[in-house]
Structures are given as C-alpha cells and as structure tokens.
Amino acid sequence: MGKPSFAGKRVLLLQGPVGPFFWNLAKDLRGRGAQVFKFNFNAGDWLFYPRGAQSYRGSLQGWPATLRAFMQAQAIDVVLVFGDCRPVHACVRDLCTQLGCALGVFEEGYLRPDYVTFEPFGVNGHSVFGQDLQEWLFARTLLDAAPARKTKAAESEALHTVKVGNTYWHAAMWGMAYFFAAWLGQKCWNNGLHHRPMTVADAPYWWLSFGRKAWYKIKESGIEAQLCSTWHKNFFLVPLQVYNDAQISVHSDFASVCEFMNLVMRSYARALQAERDGQMPEGGQSLEHTRLVFKHHPMDRGHRHYGKVLKLLAQRYGLQEQVRYIHDQHLPSLLKAARGVVVVNSTVGLSALGHGAPVKVCGAALYDMPELTYQGKLRSFWHLAHTAAPEPDLVLRFKQALVSRTQLNGSFYRKIAQAPWKCGVFLNGQMAQRLWPETVNTTQGVATTKSTVKAHSRARKKQSRTASRRSNS
Incomplete structure (x- = not known):
C-alpha cells in the first residue's frame, strides 16, 4: 500500500482560524490532487474565503441535518476544522464516525509559537495522543538514545524546528478584520452560530486591550x-x-x-x-x-x-x-x-x-x-x-513524541519563507499520514478509529474526574 495522500480525496473545510489560512490550505490541497469544498457561516468567513464556498445562514439546530446531507451527496472523504468545540463543529465528530469519514482538527500549537496542532478526531481533551500511555512509553524508551541537550538551540535542532517568531500582531490584525466583516454582514448571516459575540459592542474591547497593554507596561515595569x-x-x-x-x-x-x-x-x-x-x-x-x-x-x-x-x-x-x-x-x-x-x-x-x-x-x-x-x-x-x-x-523526548504525532511546524497567521506550502505550515505529508495511517486499510481504519475514539472518550472523562479530585484543596 502506498503512502497516504490527499490525491483524489474530497475534502470539506468548515470554520478555520481568522485570516487566510484555510484559503491557502485549499490551494495547497488542490495542488496535490484533492477536490475541496467549504462552508461559510458569517461574513468574516466569507472575507477570507470569498469564492467557491457554500453559505449556511440557517439555525444551529438545523445545521447537523444540512451537514449530513451535504457530506453524503458529495461523498466527502475528510472534514477539516479549526477547534472541535465550536458550535458548528460539535456534531462533526459523530457524523464523521457514522459516515466513515476522516476528521482532522487544527488548533493553536501545544508547543508555541513554532507549531500548530493537527490531530485526527480531536484536540486537547479529545486528543487520542497518549491513550493508554503508549506514546508516553515510546518517548520514555528514547531517554538513552542521545545525550542531554542543554540549550534551546540544541532542542530546536532535535525537534527539527524552523523558528516562527512573534505572531501576536498578525493574529490581532486578522482577528479585527474578521470580526469587523462579520459585524457588517450580520443582516445577511446568523452570527449566533459563532462561539464568540460578533457585535459592534465587542469592538471597544479590542481597543481597551491595546490601551491596557500600554498602561501595564508602565504600571508594572519593575x-x-x-x-x-x-x-x-x-x-x-x-x-x-x-x-x-x-x-x-x-x-x-x-x-x-x-x-x-x-x-x-x-x-x-x-x-x-x-x-x-x-x-x-x-x-x-x-x-x-x-x-x-x-x-x-x-x-x-x-x-x-x-x-x-x-x-x-x-x-x-x-x-x-x-x-x-x-x-x-x-x-x-x-x-x-x-x-x-x-x-x-x-x-x-x-x-x-x-x-x-x-x-x-x-x-x-x-x-x-x-x-x-x-x-x-x-x-x-x-x-x-x-x-x-x-x-x-x-x-x-515527550516533546519529540508530541511533535511527531500532533504538531506541524509553522503558523496560521503569517507565512514562513522556508515553507513550500502556501498556507505557511510545513505539512510534508504529515496530515495525510495522521488521517489515514499506512498500517491499516480504509475500512479497518474507520472501524479502529470508532472504537479508539469511544474508548478514549471514556478514558478522558475518567481522567477529568480524577484530575478534579486530585486537585481539591
């Protein structure tokens, strides 16, 4: 069986990070033989993905049925989202499991600022990384593989990291443009679908943030x-x-x-x-x-x-x-x-x-x-x-295991000169490998993923309860 790839795959993009990341990612995927579909949910989404997208203006209650019908009609192979807890993404995991589709979830990097997160089926508390401590045990066995690295430069070399630099102002710029566009287009869209308020009343908070940043620099200087x-x-x-x-x-x-x-x-x-x-x-x-x-x-x-x-x-x-x-x-x-x-x-x-x-x-x-x-x-x-x-x-060693299974070097908010992909992230086949592991065929992969996700969900709930009990004062 050849290495997994996006060639011939039918990819559906839902909401992405603020900025043009999903627009550029779509170009990259098409360049590698994929057919890409997209849903926009507000004018902010439209601003950064203005052509070739479906517009959903209905209610949150009606969204799962619409999504299911679209995925079935278009024979979608994989759904890509940013954040798995957003209102419009909450139903996606179950739908993908039921329909035999892969699900890839982007999120801010676990190791910032040089990485973004990309995992199959979920991130953070929904992540399958570390299930049954397999990945952790793998990292633990590598302890004697190399001498200790005492510097950040040596660590970056061990993780094969290209430095991204500060992305705060890039993210802030894209964010202001996104939310301003969403506010302007609120009469044509259902802004209530978004996980954050998108009204003009929210705009002063951005300016207050900038003002407070300057004030704290003076007030807390020492x-x-x-x-x-x-x-x-x-x-x-x-x-x-x-x-x-x-x-x-x-x-x-x-x-x-x-x-x-x-x-x-x-x-x-x-x-x-x-x-x-x-x-x-x-x-x-x-x-x-x-x-x-x-x-x-x-x-x-x-x-x-x-x-x-x-x-x-x-x-x-x-x-x-x-x-x-x-x-x-x-x-x-x-x-x-x-x-x-x-x-x-x-x-x-x-x-x-x-x-x-x-x-x-x-x-x-x-x-x-x-x-x-x-x-x-x-x-x-x-x-x-x-x-x-x-x-x-x-x-x-833990970071190396984390990078190899969950992280992608790069940024959602600025392009990296060394990255060959337009989206600004070093993908290098890692997305496809995580979505479609080489060791199983498609049918087995879906079946395995279903049981894995269910078992993992139970384990995470138990971990959350245990962590809460452990942390009680």
Whole structure:
C-alpha cells in the first residue's frame, strides 16, 4: 500500500482560524490532487474565503441535518476544522464516525509559537495522543538514545524546528478584520452560530486591550525584575486562561476562571496555615516567604479584569501580602524563576516543563503524566513542588513524541519563507499520514478509529474526574 495522500480525496473545510489560512490550505490541497469544498457561516468567513464556498445562514439546530446531507451527496472523504468545540463543529465528530469519514482538527500549537496542532478526531481533551500511555512509553524508551541537550538551540535542532517568531500582531490584525466583516454582514448571516459575540459592542474591547497593554507596561515595569531576582524560586505562578476557553468549559470541572482562582487561593492558604500549625509535609519547603502570582491571559486583556475578585479572595483567606496580579511580563523568564506553576490545563504547562518548572494540573491535559507533572494533591504541591522538577531529557523526548504525532511546524497567521506550502505550515505529508495511517486499510481504519475514539472518550472523562479530585484543596 502506498503512502497516504490527499490525491483524489474530497475534502470539506468548515470554520478555520481568522485570516487566510484555510484559503491557502485549499490551494495547497488542490495542488496535490484533492477536490475541496467549504462552508461559510458569517461574513468574516466569507472575507477570507470569498469564492467557491457554500453559505449556511440557517439555525444551529438545523445545521447537523444540512451537514449530513451535504457530506453524503458529495461523498466527502475528510472534514477539516479549526477547534472541535465550536458550535458548528460539535456534531462533526459523530457524523464523521457514522459516515466513515476522516476528521482532522487544527488548533493553536501545544508547543508555541513554532507549531500548530493537527490531530485526527480531536484536540486537547479529545486528543487520542497518549491513550493508554503508549506514546508516553515510546518517548520514555528514547531517554538513552542521545545525550542531554542543554540549550534551546540544541532542542530546536532535535525537534527539527524552523523558528516562527512573534505572531501576536498578525493574529490581532486578522482577528479585527474578521470580526469587523462579520459585524457588517450580520443582516445577511446568523452570527449566533459563532462561539464568540460578533457585535459592534465587542469592538471597544479590542481597543481597551491595546490601551491596557500600554498602561501595564508602565504600571508594572519593575515587577518582572523583582520576581526574577528578589523572589526567585519563592513564588508560584498561576497562568489564567481566557474566560470563555473551551479548555475551561469543556475540558475541566471548573464553571469559570474565578472558581479556579478561588480553589487555588484557598488551597494555598490552607497549606500555609498547616505549616504554621506544625503540619508541613516531611521534606517540604516553607511557604512563609513565598508569593502567589496570578498572570492574566494576554488575549483576555480587554474582556476581563480580575483585580477586584482577587482582592476579595485575598481578604477572605488572609493573603493580602502574598497575592500578586500581573499581566504582560515575559512568560519564559517567569517560568524559569517560579518555584512551581499551577494551571487548569493550559499549554503554558508544557512551556513550564520545558523551562524546568514543576507543574500541577487541575483539569484534564494530555501532558499530565507521571514523571512529567506533580501527581499528588494541590494542597501538598505547595510544599513539595521542588520534588517534581521534570527531567530535561524526559521533557525533550515527550516533546519529540508530541511533535511527531500532533504538531506541524509553522503558523496560521503569517507565512514562513522556508515553507513550500502556501498556507505557511510545513505539512510534508504529515496530515495525510495522521488521517489515514499506512498500517491499516480504509475500512479497518474507520472501524479502529470508532472504537479508539469511544474508548478514549471514556478514558478522558475518567481522567477529568480524577484530575478534579486530585486537585481539591
């Protein structure tokens, strides 16, 4: 059997990332012999895919039947989407399983900024990576394959990474154009199908975000230096996630970011009080001179501000001296200086592992595995974080396994000069190989995938419940 490819495949694109990525990807796929179809759901989609697409203006309730009929009529082989938790994508996995189609899901990279994510059937909590720890065991067996790599340059070489650089302003530019177009075209489209509000009332949040970024640069100018010197290894970093992130609403048991903040602060306060009562765990480090630092998500800067909430929580738990709230400091520097990092399931946890920081995961994350992250309860992590520092070579092997199975080098938002594909991502046959593994034929592949996804779904639900119980303070 030859290597899998898109030649002769009938590909359906649904919603993609903001910007022209899907438009350029369609060109790349056609150039490799595929026939490409596309659905647009609002004027923002149309702006970046203006020709050769179907327009869906109906209700969310009527969408699954429309999609099923289209997939059957056009004999679709594979559906490609960006994000598997968007309203218009929620039904796609089941439909693909029922109709024997492949499903490929793009998402922001697990290893940013140099990678994007592409997996069959789902990402994040829906990912099949690491099922039964097979991939992790594979990475673990490679520990002695090469000497430890001490530099980032050496790590990039080991991962065969082409550097992408900062894409924030590219993403912001495409995002503003997308949402402005969607607002202008709202009378002709059902903007309620999108996972984010697309009204003119949302526009000020973008400008507020830019304004706050400038203000925080002035107001918090000395905080990073203080944390990285005076408080070096004496603070815990808590990176917050976007308020409406599916990682919170779908892949964790937290109802909101505020609920997570409350749990973290309560747990820290109890651990501090236990130490004062003489109940510190054996071998634990003191918390008396530590700080608890909450870092706001940069993409949430204009939409949420947790200052008042954190102040009230700090007063409730007697932590006015310990709690800090920061915004736009250099994340890698903070990760290197932190005693430990606490996340729900953010990809910042992966970055933290790469910088040698002990990590405690409070939700369901594909990197929450023995020998990588702290597996005990959150309340003991505060004193025992130093015992959970990851082994650098082990982290590198895990990243190599992650890259080979889930990541694509490149960016959704800017073109990479070295990339031969118009879309800006090094695909090199990896998409087709992940969608149609060479070791099975199509019929077997579909059957195997069905059972794999069902088993994986049960395992992920169990993992989420277990993670929640483990993280209780």
